[in-house]
Amino acid sequence: MAATYDVHTHALKRFDLASYPTQKERESSLADRRFHSIEGAMWEDSYGAQFKNRVKLEFNFCNMAMQRLLSEFRMNRITVDFLSKTGDEGDEVADLCDGLYRSDEQDGGAMGAYDTAFEEAAGGGFGAFRLVTEYEDEYDDENDHQRIRFEGIPDADQCVYFDPNAKRADKTGAAYCFVLQANSREAYEDEWGDIAASFDPVVRASNFDWTVQDLVYTAEYYEVTERKIEVFTYRDLFGNETKYDEQSFEDDDGLEKRLRETGSKKTRTKSVKRRAVHKYILSGEGILEDCGIIAGTEIPIIPVYARRSIVQGIERFYGMVRFAKDPARLFNMQTSAVANVAAQSGTSKPIFTSEQIAGHENTWRDDA
Numbered sequence: 001m002a003a004t005y006d007v008h009t010h011a012l013k014r015f016d017l018a019s020y021p022t023q024k025e026r027e028s029s030l031a032d033r034r035f036h037s038i039e040g041a042m043w044e045d046s047y048g049a050q051f052k053n054r055v056k057l058e059f060n061f062c063n064m065a066m067q068r069l070l071s072e073f074r075m076n077r078i079t080v081d082f083l084s085k086t087g088d089e090g091d092e093v094a095d096l097c098d099g100l101y102r103s104d105e106q107d108g109g110a111m112g113a114y115d116t117a118f119e120e121a122a123g124g125g126f127g128a129f130r131l132v133t134e135y136e137d138e139y140d141d142e143n144d145h146q147r148i149r150f151e152g153i154p155d156a157d158q159c160v161y162f163d164p165n166a167k168r169a170d171k172t173g174a175a176y177c178f179v180l181q182a183n184s185r186e187a188y189e190d191e192w193g194d195i196a197a198s199f200d201p202v203v204r205a206s207n208f209d210w211t212v213q214d215l216v217y218t219a220e221y222y223e224v225t226e227r228k229i230e231v232f233t234y235r236d237l238f239g240n241e242t243k244y245d246e247q248s249f250e251d252d253d254g255l256e257k258r259l260r261e262t263g264s265k266k267t268r269t270k271s272v273k274r275r276a277v278h279k280y281i282l283s284g285e286g287i288l289e290d291c292g293i294i295a296g297t298e299i300p301i302i303p304v305y306a307r308r309s310i311v312q313g314i315e316r317f318y319g320m321v322r323f324a325k326d327p328a329r330l331f332n333m334q335t336s337a338v339a340n341v342a343a344q345s346g347t348s349k350p351i352f353t354s355e356q357i358a359g360h361e362n363t364w365r366d367d368a
Contacts, residue, residue: 029124108149116152125317128156
């Protein structure tokens with residue numbers, strides 16, 4: 001029980017480290033995506049307040065440019081091409097890998113995942129998708145073959161948080177990653193049971209509100225572990241060499257005795273690193289599920305950036321909308337101001353007799 005609590009506490013501290021430095025960048029990314037895709041978002045914040053109760057026109061040139069870019073992306077897709085280690089063309093293994101990857105793309109929903117990540121990266125600067133494995137036939141107990149499936153991650157700039165010490169754009173070498181998932185209260189209770197009424201002090205101090213209105217957030221937490229182990233090489237009487245690691249001897253108590261009895265001798269020892277990815281499902285108060293070690297040595301979350309840089313140690317990103325917003329706002333304000341002037345009509349003035357208007361002549365004359 002203590003180990004579980006330690007994992008959760010450590011994860012929450014890591015989440016704060018990953019989320020706090022990029023909070024402003026993520027807010028700007030969300031504002032960019034809203035600006036080009038949601039009606040009325042071009043007039044949000046102080047810009048709209050200046051034109052309260054007035055005509056507010058929208059000429060959304062950013063959305064038009066986004067649609068052209070997305071159409072070009074779908075018509076000219078980028079894909080993977082496997083090459084042999086020596087770079088030779090026509091390598092049968094490379095061709096086989098190409099075919100397997102194309103098959104996984106078609107059967108695993110890759111196009112939809114690519115489109116979601118690309119659109120969010122182009123609009124806000126950051127997108128992402130994940131890789132998961134699934135059985136070819138979940139109804140066949142004899143079929144143990146698995147396939148790779150591609151899953152899009154909507155709102156990636158709001159829910160994907162990588163280890164801030166991972167400076168490479170592909171996040172290779174990241175020690176951890178969080179992927180937040182919003183659930184309705186009903187869905188959460190159906191899958192995980194009752195929602196906790198309170199959090200421990202570490203959760204209350206977190207920069208993220210785990211429970212907001214009718215949405216309850218869970219998090220996929222990927223934690224990379226790396227350790228050194230000893231690998232032993234044994235040579236038998238025929239000169240054949242076989243390698244065993246420490247785990248082999250722990251799993252088989254009689255292995256060392258059999259090697260000795262068959263004349264195998266240890267010829268060398270080498271320290272090597274073993275890297276593994278552990279996956280958990282977290283709530284604000286604890287671990288909901290320990291998914292164990294997953295396939296691969298890297299976190300299976302693929303980030304997609306439009307423009308990315310690291311300034312003063314903080315990762316910053318933006319898409320094609322960021323620096324097109326101000327010209328678009330200026331154009332909208334100018335055209336809206338003209339529309340407001342055109343919408344104003346002349347004021348009709350009542351006709352009075354000289355006796356009726358006596359004492360109010362100047363007011364009547366100056367009234368527009």
